[in-house]
Amino acid sequence: MAVRGAVPEVIWARPERTGRGPKPAYTRDDIAAAAVRIADAEGLDAVSMRRVAAELGCGTMSLYNYVPRKEDLYELMMDAVSAEHEPWEPSGDWRADLFRVAHATRSLMHRHPWVPRLMSPVYGFSPHALRYLEHCLACLDPLDASYGTKIELIAMLNGVVTTYVRNELDTAERVRALPWSEDEENAMRIAYLGGQIASGAYPRMAAAFREDPGPIDLEAVFQRALERVVDGFAPR
Amino acid sequence: MAVRGAVPEVIWARPERTGRGPKPAYTRDDIAAAAVRIADAEGLDAVSMRRVAAELGCGTMSLYNYVPRKEDLYELMMDAVSAEHEPWEPSGDWRADLFRVAHATRSLMHRHPWVPRLMSPVYGFSPHALRYLEHCLACLDPLDASYGTKIELIAMLNGVVTTYVRNELDTAERVRALPWSEDEENAMRIAYLGGQIASGAYPRMAAAFREDPGPIDLEAVFQRALERVVDGFAPR
DNA sequence: CCTAGTTACGTACAGCGTACGCAGTGCGCT
DNA sequence: AGCGCACTGCGTACGCTGTACGTAACTAGG
Numbered sequence: 001m002a003v004r005g006a007v008p009e010v011i012w013a014r015p016e017r018t019g020r021g022p023k024p025a026y027t028r029d030d031i032a033a034a035a036v037r038i039a040d041a042e043g044l045d046a047v048s049m050r051r052v053a054a055e056l057g058c059g060t061m062s063l064y065n066y067v068p069r070k071e072d073l074y075e076l077m078m079d080a081v082s083a084e085h086e087p088w089e090p091s092g093d094w095r096a097d098l099f100r101v102a103h104a105t106r107s108l109m110h111r112h113p114w115v116p117r118l119m120s121p122v123y124g125f126s127p128h129a130l131r132y133l134e135h136c137l138a139c140l141d142p143l144d145a146s147y148g149t150k151i152e153l154i155a156m157l158n159g160v161v162t163t164y165v166r167n168e169l170d171t172a173e174r175v176r177a178l179p180w181s182e183d184e185e186n187a188m189r190i191a192y193l194g195g196q197i198a199s200g201a202y203p204r205m206a207a208a209f210r211e212d213p214g215p216i217d218l219e220a221v222f223q224r225a226l227e228r229v230v231d232g233f234a235p236r
Numbered sequence: 237m238a239v240r241g242a243v244p245e246v247i248w249a250r251p252e253r254t255g256r257g258p259k260p261a262y263t264r265d266d267i268a269a270a271a272v273r274i275a276d277a278e279g280l281d282a283v284s285m286r287r288v289a290a291e292l293g294c295g296t297m298s299l300y301n302y303v304p305r306k307e308d309l310y311e312l313m314m315d316a317v318s319a320e321h322e323p324w325e326p327s328g329d330w331r332a333d334l335f336r337v338a339h340a341t342r343s344l345m346h347r348h349p350w351v352p353r354l355m356s357p358v359y360g361f362s363p364h365a366l367r368y369l370e371h372c373l374a375c376l377d378p379l380d381a382s383y384g385t386k387i388e389l390i391a392m393l394n395g396v397v398t399t400y401v402r403n404e405l406d407t408a409e410r411v412r413a414l415p416w417s418e419d420e421e422n423a424m425r426i427a428y429l430g431g432q433i434a435s436g437a438y439p440r441m442a443a444a445f446r447e448d449p450g451p452i453d454l455e456a457v458f459q460r461a462l463e464r465v466v467d468g469f470a471p472r
Numbered sequence: 473c474c475t476a477g478t479t480a481c482g483t484a485c486a487g488c489g490t491a492c493g494c495a496g497t498g499c500g501c502t
Numbered sequence: 503a504g505c506g507c508a509c510t511g512c513g514t515a516c517g518c519t520g521t522a523c524g525t526a527a528c529t530a531g532g
Binding site: 005006007008010012069071072120122125127130131134137138140141146147150151152155159162166171172177178179184185187188189191195196202203204205211214221224225227228229232 | 241243244248249271293305321330356357358361363366367369370373374377381382383384386387388391393394395398399400402403406407410413414415417420421423424425427428429431432438439440441443444447449456457460461463464465466468469471
């Protein structure tokens with residue numbers, strides 16, 4: 001009896017090729033790459049089984065031979081982008097190495113703006129995600145702490161990076177679903193916010209808006225956030 | 237000419253009642269409460285325009301008189317749960333007050349497990365979200381820092397709380413969409429992870445798993461994370 | 473060689489967001 | 503007072519989604 005449809009099994013435990021029957025026309029990498037290409041160009045919501053199949057040039061239902069559920073397609077996508085994280089030799093300065101990893105993750109998310117939306121611990125155990133985690137732990141070898149603490153630190157740093165970049169990209173990613181332009185979206189939100197502030201109901205918010213911050217350097221704000229998190233864990 | 241369908245306007249700027257025509261049968265609060273009830277009981281994906289209309293006892297398209305787009309329904313839901321955040325008189329100990337806010341947010345998310353998935357800066361400017369933000373700033377009055385820094389701190393703390401609770405609830409929320417049970421899901425992931433670790437390709441991960449952490453106290457891990465973030469901002 | 477298991481793919485179904493048309497209602501203006 | 507218009511309520515319909523299922527072609531193991 002052939003295994004049809006979804007079955008309780010991680011996609012990575014499924015062999016790509018079993019030996020019997022015709023040779024598969026595509027690899028998992030082909031499929032993941034096609035899905036990533038669509039998500040990069042048209043947003044995550046454009047990634048449908050039909051659309052990916054069309055991108056590959058096969059029938060919709062053929063895709064289900066490779067990917068039992070849409071959820072598994074997301075898992076392939078997240079693993080594919082994790083593969084962009086090429087591990088390097090740790091320098092011995094764990095703090096600097098951690099910052100380097102964080103900046104690499106941020107730029108990865110800028111290349112693939114849908115990643116923050118998909119970020120979840122359940123995708124943290126794909127082959128390339130494990131390689132990434134192992135590399136982070138290698139960077140932390142010089143730090144004298146338990147693995148439990150190190151993993152807490154990595155999780156928190158990843159969380160902060162994700163949150164931060166999500167805030168950077170959120171409107172940009174969601175604007176695709178809007179029936180109007182990003183400018184109109186921003187204009188209307190600012191107009192409403194201005195009205196609320198002017199109402200006097202939120203005096204501290206009003207004061208915050210009056211405070212002149214000077215030019216905002218997103219890169220600097222990000223770096224500052226990273227340093228604060230790391231300092232909270234291991235004060236210098 | 238009547239305003240039909242979506243128009244570039246925040247839902248909060250739309251008056252609930254304009255004076256002309258028959259009296260609306262429902263208030264925004266009714267609608268938000270119905271949607272929240274469904275999301276709490278059956279998960280966020282069960283919240284569809286049809287389902288909410290059915291819950292209210294009206295035709296699907298009648299809902300569009302109140303809520304121009306589904307996105308606005310989410311905005312109503314997020315404001316409705318923000319309203320559960322009743323501001324209190326700050327104690328003068330901003331650190332303790334911040335922790336109290338964070339714990340309240342965490343327990344709110346446990347009551348409404350779909351909140352982390354919806355958490356986004358764009359919902360941060362609804363009436364009750366503004367009230368919440370103003371209250372956080374009030375708690376930070378004793379802290380000698382610019383409003384810019386204070387807002388960075390609040391944003392980071394909220395981000396950490398969201399990330400943390402999302403990790404707690406993620407599988408539980410997503411298990412509803414799975415064609416198998418949560419136990420099977422966990423079992424298969426652990427089985428795969430165990431195999432990978434045993435392969436020897438991830439020595440530090442393997443060491444981390446051999447390390448006996450003793451009983452894990454989620455509450456303590458959470459509190460520790462909060463303290464680390466706050467310490468990173470304002471070392472004692 | 474045979475046959476079981478696999479690939480490929482068309483059809484079909486239930487559900488989604490929502491555009492549009494029309495009937496009925498009651499406020500505001502003349 | 504009464505006309506007209508803005509509004510509410512709602513049924514229908516369109517294009518989209520994930521995916522269950524049936525069928526035909528193919529190929530490797532016994």
